[in-house]
Amino acid sequence: MGAISINPKEVETAKLHGLLLSAVAPRPIAFASTVDTNGNVNLSPFSFFNVFSANPPILIFSPARRVRDNTTKHTLENAIATKEVTINIVNFPIVEQMSLSSTEYDKGVNEFSKSGLTQVPSVKVKPPRVKESPVSFECIVENVMPLGEEGGAGNLIIAKVVMVHVDDTYTNKDGKLDTTKLDLVARMGESWYCRASKDALFEIPKPIFTKGIGVDKLPKHILESKILTGNNLGRLGNSEKLPTQKEISTFLEDNKEVQTMINNKDIPALHSKVKDFLKEENVSKAILVAFSFIK
Ligand SMILES: Cc1cc2nc3c(=O)[nH]c(=O)nc-3n(C[C@H](O)[C@H](O)[C@H](O)COP(=O)(O)O)c2cc1C
Incomplete structure (x- = not known):
C-alpha cells in the first residue's frame, strides 16, 4: 500500500x-x-x-x-x-x-x-x-x-x-x-x-446538539484494539459523557460475564463485547464495557 x-x-x-x-x-x-x-x-x-x-x-x-x-x-x-x-x-x-x-x-x-x-x-x-x-x-x-x-x-x-x-x-x-x-x-x-x-442507507446520530467526548478520551487499550474499527471508535467518541465509577459498578453487578473478562484481563473478549453492543446500537452499554477496564 x-x-x-x-x-x-x-x-x-x-x-x-x-x-x-x-x-x-x-x-x-x-x-x-x-x-x-x-x-x-x-x-x-x-x-x-x-x-x-x-x-x-x-x-x-x-x-x-x-x-x-x-x-x-x-x-x-x-x-x-x-x-x-x-x-x-x-x-x-x-x-x-x-x-x-x-x-x-x-x-x-x-x-x-x-x-x-x-x-x-x-x-x-x-x-x-x-x-x-x-x-x-x-x-x-x-x-x-x-x-x-x-x-x-x-x-x-x-x-x-x-x-x-x-x-x-x-x-x-x-x-x-x-x-x-x-x-x-x-x-x-x-x-x-x-x-x-x-x-x-444507514443512519448516524447527529453530533450537533450534543458534544461527543472524542476518540482521544477513550482508554488506551480501546484505541489500540485490533478488533474495533475506526467507525467503532467514532461511535464511542460520540458519547456525551464519560461513565461514572458508580455506573460502571452497577453495570458490572448485572453483567457477571464482563466482570469475568476483566478478572481474566481478557482484552480481546472485552473488545468483542463492545463491538456486539455497538452492533445492537446500544452505545451506552458499549461505553460502559470500554471504560470498565483501564490498563
Ligand atoms: C448522469 C450524467 C451526469 C452528467 N454530468 C455532467 C456534468 O456535470 N457536466 C457536464 O458538462 N456534462 C455532464 N454530463 C453529460 C451531459 O449530460 C451531455 O453532454 C449532454 O449531451 C449535454 O446536453 P446539452 O448539450 O443538451 O446541454 C452528464 C451525463 C450523465 C449521463
Missing part, C-alpha cells in the same frame, strides 16, 4: 477528469430543463451539482466545456440566453431515461420526447418540469461563472429556487420527503451509478 501523488499540471485533462469523477462520488444528478430564445425545450443531466444555500435557496450545477473539442453544451447556452432552468431530481425509476437524454442530440431536439418522459408546464419559469421526477425546482439563473476557457473547464450555473414541486408518493405522514421511499440515484466514475436504497 502506498500513495500515488499526482500533479494536475503533469497529466492529460482526460485522465485527470476520469480520476476526479471516480474519486468525487457519489454525485447527485441535476436533470436540467432549459429553453432557447425560440422556446425550444432541452433536457440534460449534470452531476457536477449540489445545494449550496437554503436562504436564499441556491442550487449550482456545471455544464463543462467538452474535453474532446472544447465545445459548450446547449444547457449552458440556454441558461445564459434565457436565465431560467428547472432542475429535476433523479431516482431509480427514471435512471435509464435520464441516461438516454444525455445523448448529444442536435440543438433544438427536445429530450423529453427522446427519453419518453412527460413534460409538465412550470408555474414561474418557461422550462417545463419532468412529471416522473420526485422533486423539481423551478429556478432563476442568478449568475454564470466560467471557470476557464479550455476543454474540461466548468461553468457554474448559480440558480435561485423560486418554486418547488414534490410528488407526495415520496413523502411520509408528516409531509416530509422520505429517504427510504425516494430511491435516489447518483453518479460515480466511468459508467457506474449508485442507488440510495435498502442496505445502502
Whole structure:
C-alpha cells in the first residue's frame, strides 16, 4: 500500500477528469430543463451539482466545456440566453431515461420526447418540469461563472429556487420527503451509478446538539484494539459523557460475564463485547464495557 501523488499540471485533462469523477462520488444528478430564445425545450443531466444555500435557496450545477473539442453544451447556452432552468431530481425509476437524454442530440431536439418522459408546464419559469421526477425546482439563473476557457473547464450555473414541486408518493405522514421511499440515484466514475436504497442507507446520530467526548478520551487499550474499527471508535467518541465509577459498578453487578473478562484481563473478549453492543446500537452499554477496564 502506498500513495500515488499526482500533479494536475503533469497529466492529460482526460485522465485527470476520469480520476476526479471516480474519486468525487457519489454525485447527485441535476436533470436540467432549459429553453432557447425560440422556446425550444432541452433536457440534460449534470452531476457536477449540489445545494449550496437554503436562504436564499441556491442550487449550482456545471455544464463543462467538452474535453474532446472544447465545445459548450446547449444547457449552458440556454441558461445564459434565457436565465431560467428547472432542475429535476433523479431516482431509480427514471435512471435509464435520464441516461438516454444525455445523448448529444442536435440543438433544438427536445429530450423529453427522446427519453419518453412527460413534460409538465412550470408555474414561474418557461422550462417545463419532468412529471416522473420526485422533486423539481423551478429556478432563476442568478449568475454564470466560467471557470476557464479550455476543454474540461466548468461553468457554474448559480440558480435561485423560486418554486418547488414534490410528488407526495415520496413523502411520509408528516409531509416530509422520505429517504427510504425516494430511491435516489447518483453518479460515480466511468459508467457506474449508485442507488440510495435498502442496505445502502444507514443512519448516524447527529453530533450537533450534543458534544461527543472524542476518540482521544477513550482508554488506551480501546484505541489500540485490533478488533474495533475506526467507525467503532467514532461511535464511542460520540458519547456525551464519560461513565461514572458508580455506573460502571452497577453495570458490572448485572453483567457477571464482563466482570469475568476483566478478572481474566481478557482484552480481546472485552473488545468483542463492545463491538456486539455497538452492533445492537446500544452505545451506552458499549461505553460502559470500554471504560470498565483501564490498563
Ligand atoms: C448522469 C450524467 C451526469 C452528467 N454530468 C455532467 C456534468 O456535470 N457536466 C457536464 O458538462 N456534462 C455532464 N454530463 C453529460 C451531459 O449530460 C451531455 O453532454 C449532454 O449531451 C449535454 O446536453 P446539452 O448539450 O443538451 O446541454 C452528464 C451525463 C450523465 C449521463
